[in-house]
Amino acid sequence: MDVLAREDLPFPQSLPxxxxxxxxxxxxxxxxxxx
Numbered sequence: 001m002d003v004l005a006r007e008d009l010p011f012p013q014s015l016p017x018x019x020x021x022x023x024x025x026x027x028x029x030x031x032x033x034x035x
Contacts, residue, residue, distance in 0.1 A: 009035060 009031065012018035022028045 010021060012021050022031065
């Protein structure tokens with residue numbers, strides 16, 4: 001699966017964007033569950 005090809009799942013392109021999308025473990029887990 002190419003995560004960059006999925007428009008329904010935003011993928012961070014920088015560290016600040018990563019920190020905004022995944023502020024905590026719960027946000028990370030929710031993202032992984034929806035993948």
